[in-house]
Every structure is written in structure tokens, then in C-alpha cells.
Amino acid sequence: MIRLGFALAGLLMAPLGQIGSLDAPAPKPKSYVVYSAEQQVIAAGKKSALELHFRVVDGFHVNSHTPKSELLIPTQIVLQPAAGVKADAVEYPTGTSYSFSFDPTEKLDVYSGAFTVKLPVVAEAGAHTIAGTLRYQACDHAACYPPKSLPVEVLFTAK
Amino acid sequence: MCRKDVDVKRNVLVFGVMVVGIALLLWAGWHNLRERRKAMQEAEARHVVLTPAKPGDTAGLPAADDSGMPHLRGKVAPDFTLATLDGKKVSLSDFKGRPVLVNFWATWCAPCKVEMPWFEEFQKQYAAQGFEILGLTDDADAGNEAIAKVVKKSGVTYPILLTDGKVQKAYGGLDYLPVSFYVDRNGVVVEETAGLGSKDEIEAHIKKAIASGAAPGTGGQ
Numbered sequence: 001m002i003r004l005g006f007a008l009a010g011l012l013m014a015p016l017g018q019i020g021s022l023d024a025p026a027p028k029p030k031s032y033v034v035y036s037a038e039q040q041v042i043a044a045g046k047k048s049a050l051e052l053h054f055r056v057v058d059g060f061h062v063n064s065h066t067p068k069s070e071l072l073i074p075t076q077i078v079l080q081p082a083a084g085v086k087a088d089a090v091e092y093p094t095g096t097s098y099s100f101s102f103d104p105t106e107k108l109d110v111y112s113g114a115f116t117v118k119l120p121v122v123a124e125a126g127a128h129t130i131a132g133t134l135r136y137q138a139c140d141h142a143a144c145y146p147p148k149s150l151p152v153e154v155l156f157t158a159k
Numbered sequence: 160m161c162r163k164d165v166d167v168k169r170n171v172l173v174f175g176v177m178v179v180g181i182a183l184l185l186w187a188g189w190h191n192l193r194e195r196r197k198a199m200q201e202a203e204a205r206h207v208v209l210t211p212a213k214p215g216d217t218a219g220l221p222a223a224d225d226s227g228m229p230h231l232r233g234k235v236a237p238d239f240t241l242a243t244l245d246g247k248k249v250s251l252s253d254f255k256g257r258p259v260l261v262n263f264w265a266t267w268c269a270p271c272k273v274e275m276p277w278f279e280e281f282q283k284q285y286a287a288q289g290f291e292i293l294g295l296t297d298d299a300d301a302g303n304e305a306i307a308k309v310v311k312k313s314g315v316t317y318p319i320l321l322t323d324g325k326v327q328k329a330y331g332g333l334d335y336l337p338v339s340f341y342v343d344r345n346g347v348v349v350e351e352t353a354g355l356g357s358k359d360e361i362e363a364h365i366k367k368a369i370a371s372g373a374a375p376g377t378g379g380q
Contacts, residue, residue, distance in 0.1 A: 071266045072269065073267045102273055137267050142270055143268075143354035144265070144267065144270060144271070145335045
């Protein structure tokens with residue numbers, strides 16, 4: 001009986017293996033910045049911090065919100081007003097120091113990998129959506145790409 | 160109850176637990192797959208591609224490879240006439256018979272600003288061989304003041320020209336910066352580079368452009 005059980009288990013596990021193969025990594029994308037829209041829940045009528053999660057694709061970086069040169073384009077979020085939501089100034093993470101290998105003396109301040117921007121809000125009870133745009137300018141180890149704008153939507157419920 | 164009955168009941172119980180466990184695993188796998196597909200679709204909908212499509216779709220323009228780099232090597236450099244920061248018109252053909260480095264850059268491009276002082280140094284070093292550099296600013300909307308500030312900080316004295324949208328297309332679309340074209344005395348592109356290279360590599364390309372083509376006074380753009 002137990003042997004029969006294992007045999008049946010083997011048969012049942014086979015499709016699971018197929019599901020696993022469907023999850024195989026997709027071809028590596030060339031280059032992009034991704035925003036992860038996640039539903040968030042905060043306390044109604046109280047000051048809370050919403051989190052906006054971004055990821056810079058491996059091998060690239062974007063200027064931080066405070067690049068070390070006024071001529072570099074900072075990462076910046078512009079958000080539209082939303083009914084029932086009072087938003088304070090966006091809080092950006094600190095960047096990390098970066099230099100191009102051919103000129104280690106020139107220090108830049110950048111975001112790479114995952115970075116999170118915080119938005120302090122006080123919201124009335126209910127579901128809310130704040131629309132906005134992330135403007136950034138990305139480079140890799142040797143070249144830079146023109147400034148881009150990425151639409152974002154902050155979805156949250158105040159309870 | 161006899162021992163055999165107890166064994167059968169135990170086996171049935173074990174089998175039942177296994178079936179439930181396997182069913183849970185299957186459900187978890189299916190659920191995970193569905194969530195991942197959904198997340199991938201959302202990410203796909205929101206992604207911004209920083210390495211744009213090949214610019215070779217437009218007839219008459221140089222095709223690019225997967226890196227977005229145009230194939231102008233061995234071809235005559237497209238001529239252009241552009242304005243300097245003070246409004247003076249400069250054409251590539253003005254430098255007929257001389258080796259020229261056509262460098263596209265922008266104020267927001269940090270690696271561009273690394274190599275610009277090197278270019279200035281090389282222009283002085285190889286001036287006797289007729290070598291010239293033209294710096295084409297790919298972000299004319301930054302304003303003359305910002306451009307002039309970078310130029311001054313870089314110590315650049317070679318001509319800085321404001322692009323017009325057409326010249327970028329003529330040179331392959333220029334999806335990223337810096338991009339440089341080393342043009343010989345006959346007006347032929349002998350080398351093209353995208354991204355920041357080493358100072359030694361840049362000098363080697365300049366020497367190649369100087370060495371290539373006919374002697375001064377013959378041929379040209």
C-alpha cells in the first residue's frame with residue numbers, strides 16, 4: 001500500500017515538475033527600470049509612509065535625487081494630487097558613491113539595484129490612487145542614456 | 160480489530176496525508192506561477208527600455224547592430240552644418256582634407272565629460288597633423304548657459320555645435336552617449352566608438368584617422 005502511495009505520488013509530482021519548467025528564467029532583458037506597484041494599507045486619518053519600490057536593472061545605475069553635479073539629472077518623482085489624501089514631501093534614499101573606472105576621481109551619487117522612495121501621507125478612509133511620474137537618467141559602466149519618464153501609480157487603502 | 164485491519168487503516172491514512180500534501184504542493188505551484196505571470200505582465204507594462212530599437216528602420220540611415228551602434232565605418236561621414244553656441248555656422252565639409260573627430264555628447268552624460276579634457280589635450284598634441292575635433296551637443300534643449308558651463312569646466316576650446324535632430328539620425332540615431340566617429344582626410348569614417356574608452360584607445364583611434372587617407376590637400380569631406 002505504501003509502495004502504491006509512492007507510485008501515485010510520483011505520478012502526481014510529474015506535473016509539478018512541468019510547472020517548474022514553465023517558471024524557467026525569461027531571456028535577460030536588455031535594460032530597464034521597473035516600478036513594483038503593490039497594494040498598501042495604512043491607518044486612516046494618521047500620518048503614514050507609503051513606499052514606492054523601484055529596481056534598476058543589473059549593470060545600470062541612475063543618478064540619485066542629489067547627484068553631485070547640478071548638471072546631472074536627479075531622480076525625481078512628481079505626483080498628482082489625489083482627493084482625500086494630503087501628501088508631504090517625498091523622501092528619497094541616500095545614494096551610493098560611484099566612479100567610472102577611467103576616472104576614479106570623479107565621484108557620482110547613484111541608485112543601483114532596488115531603491116525605495118517614501119511618501120508621507122494622511123488619508124481619509126477608503127481606497128486611493130496617486131498617479132505620478134518618475135524622471136530619471138540612467139548610465140551603465142561606460143555610457144549614458146537620455147532622460148526617461150516612468151509612470152507610477154501608488155495604490156493604497158486607508159482603514 | 161485484527162492487526163491486518165490496523166495496518167490497512169494506517170496505510171490508508173498515510174496515503175490520504177500524502178495525497179493532500181501533494182495536492183497542496185500542486186496548488187501552491189499553480190498559484191505561484193499565476194502570480195509570477197501577473198507580476199511579469201505588470202512589470203512588462205511598466206518597463207522603460209533604455210536600449211531602444213535599431214534605428215535602421217528608416218530608409219537611407221545607417222543600420223545599427225544589437226548595441227545600437229551605427230555601421231558607418233568605411234563609409235563617408237554624413238556632412239552637416241550646425242550652429243555654435245554663439246550662432247556661427249560650421250560644416251563638416253569646412254574641414255575637408257583634415258582628420259576630424261566628430262564627438263556626440265550631452266551635459267547629463269558623465270562619461271562624456273571624462274573624455275572631453277582628453278580630446279582637448281589630443282587636439283593640441285596632433286594639431287600639427289591637421290587634426291580637428293567637433294563636439295556635437297546632443298541636448299541642445301539644456302540651454303546655451305548650461306552647455307557653456309560644461310565646456311568651460313572641461314577646458315574645451317574646440318568647436319561645440321548644437322545638434323538639430325537631423326544629424327543624430329544621419330549618424331545612426333545615437334541611443335546613448337558618448338559616441339565618436341573618427342574621420343580621415345578623405346572624409347571616411349575609419350573608427351567609431353560608443354561609450355567611454357580609455358585614453359590610450361582614443362589616442363590610437365586619432366592616430367589611425369591621421370594616418371588614413373590621402374595627404375593633406377587631396378580628397379576630403
